[in-house]
Amino acid sequence: MIGKACFLLSLLQAVVSGQWSADNPGAVTAQNGLCARIPCHYKYPSYLKNKPRTGIWFNSETQSVAFHSRNHSVISRKFQHRTRLSGVLRHNDCSLVIDNVMQQDTDFTDKPTIFPAEMEAGQPVNMTCIFNTTCDGTAPTLTWVTPADEPPSASRSVTQWRDTLTYTSVLSLTPALKHHGQNLTCRVTYPTVSSEQILTMAVEYAPQNLSITSPDDVNSSWVSVKEGTSAVILCSVQSFPASNLTWRHLGVTLNATRSNNELWMEFPQLTRQDAGVYQCVAENEHGTAERDVTLTVEYAPQNLSITFPDNVNSSRVIVKAGNSAAILCSVQSFPTSNLTWGHLGVTLNTTRSSNELWMEFPQLTRQDAGVYQCVAENEHGTAERDVTVTVECE
Template identity: 85%
Template sequence: MIGRSFFLLSLLQAVVSGQWSADNPPHVTAQNGLCARIPCQYRYPSYLNKKPRTGIWYNSETQNYRSVAFHSRYSSEISTQFQHRTRLSGVLRDNDCSLVIDNVRQQDTGPYFFRVDFGYGNRYNYHPPTQLRVIDFTDKPTIFPAEMVAGRPVNVTCSFNTTCDGTAPTLTWVTPADDPPSASHSVTQQGDTLTYTSVLYLTPALKHHGQNLTCRVTYPTVSSEQILTMAVQYAPRNLSITSPDDVNSSWVSVKEGNSAAILCSVQSFPASNLTWRHLGVTLNTTRSNNELWMEFPQLTRQDAGVYQCVAENEHGTAERNVTLTVEYAPRNLSITSPDDVNSSWVSVKEGNSAAILCSVQSFPASNLTWRHLGVTLNTTRSNNELWMEFPQLTRQDAGVYQCVAENKHGTAERDVTLTVELRGSERSWKCIVALIVLAVIFIGVVPVIVWAACCRNK
């Protein structure tokens, strides 16, 4: 009978003892500077439901008064390491023993177990403990991009999510603007997640394009930030035209027969539609990286003229002209005169004035020179024309004259023969002298023929 009673008592103790249990994870990871939460639900014999209780958390494998992380009755019992940093997230009477450690540190790493004390010997240590691991702070805030147009106000939102409801983080902005940033702040909660939000009020300028906008989250001992590179939209500007050949004041000069390439580039965001036009005709167009080449494999004089580059995006338009000139050696040199010019020959009566024009086609303009008997008479570099003038012709002015045209690409030249016709009286006198001479030598028909030939135009 005694043996049977002892067995029943042992079985009853085992059943009662089996009611002491807890649900807590074997491992918890927390980020340095944030909070650590160790979930915990504990059970105990039902006859203790209405009994007052004390909850204690230890930062050790076994019960040690020097490792008290939390004490629900006597805060003075809490270790200096955890003073004012630990609390329960639930209510002990609701069987919730979850521990929260605010501003967690690396030295907080280690085992944690919960102990409940109902008094009168009804106490229990819940094992196995939970291992807490503290890692570096890696969470970052999130910036939600907004379309930015130069001169147009915009709101930019930054948010940070956390499950820590102890120390609240601070969200701050670092902007490239000259004035201090203006922002509003709010906190919302969904379940265990707290969302801290800051809305920045900003009017971006063109100078802010490509600069950084920073949202920073700060806790007492740690902080992190998110950086957004500002993409400020603006109309095309600073349109420029360049070339491997010389470009001078919107003017490009290339030698005939050579190849040429002209680059149109612009600053804009978003990228512009770029178009090359000539004489109202579109040559080529693109929308790429704000650059567009115009190429000529082999230049002719027909390629010369004014070309226009137009850049356009949704915010505006910019355009610029460039004049393409084709350089070539002198050609088509010609000699003309108000007097008759026949097969490089000019005939003018003695005593009259005369003017002879030498003209040529070339680019750049040629040095033009008139020469006679190896002597330079006059020279010029103007509009590819050079006059040679004689106020009153004499027989000494007769002869061969040479016009020479020369530029850096070559030379052209041409001769003209100037003949001076004698005056009528002088011609008659010479005819009479000739007649007398011939009359002395010859008698008869010959003098008459000479007279007629020589003096018919006197």
């Protein structure tokens, strides 16, 4: 605050009457190190139009002369060479400018203003910063501090409307995805003081880095879960603004959320019918991203069957001696089973990770007759079945 009641105007020709009036603010806030302008306009009797006049400003706290338009020697040492009129007295303008305000208890609190603009990754944008002041003395400098890899490119201009000077700087930049969340600073600088305004950059971009994760088992785009258990699968993405997320299966929407970069898909109790390909789609106003995940449901061997191309009667196969024969053991399981054919405690044939196994007889004899057993096994369990081979003589 300049003085207790700022400065008062005194005109040597002043006469206390209703024909005289002055219009100036009751107080003016100034910043340490800057100049300050106190607007002032007055009216006087028309018959004094061509009379000489003198403008005098006083410091109301010390009653010292801050400005004298005719006699500079009476100006207080404190204000010597620091005060001047910005207007012309004969034009009814008595506005005062004080350069280099030096009040010790005054901090520079005026800040520039950044006008936010929508930023999209890879698209050029202009950012505007302005600083308003009523002081036409020392001119400020507006500069930008950016996180960009290249030095900032900015244009500068000054405009005036009535008593206000507006300093404008327009920054041209092309924001990148990596600049999202970083700071953009506009700084106003005077010879002895400065202030700044900081804007956190919100760079909009299409969905990227879509990922699918699960607490169970994730191998690239494959999720494998045991039948009968519960499962949850998370789809997450990076985007700004946040994406609309959707889970789909066989062309049907299962789950969706708006303006959220995460979406869970839950299975309270998995069955083999839940197995298949699921798709997560992320979309915002700038683009779309999608990814598939294959859900497999693991289970122990089931529905083990034994078949014979020529003759199958329940668990009995009848073949004439001297003929060939082939018997197929097949099973349903995931992961695939290890299959074994055995006879009288002896392993005849095995295969790993295959749900089918043939047992072949090139030429049957009576010694081949008997009970044969097929065993299927994976990490979740075992299944087995017997078949009796009967060899008929001619």
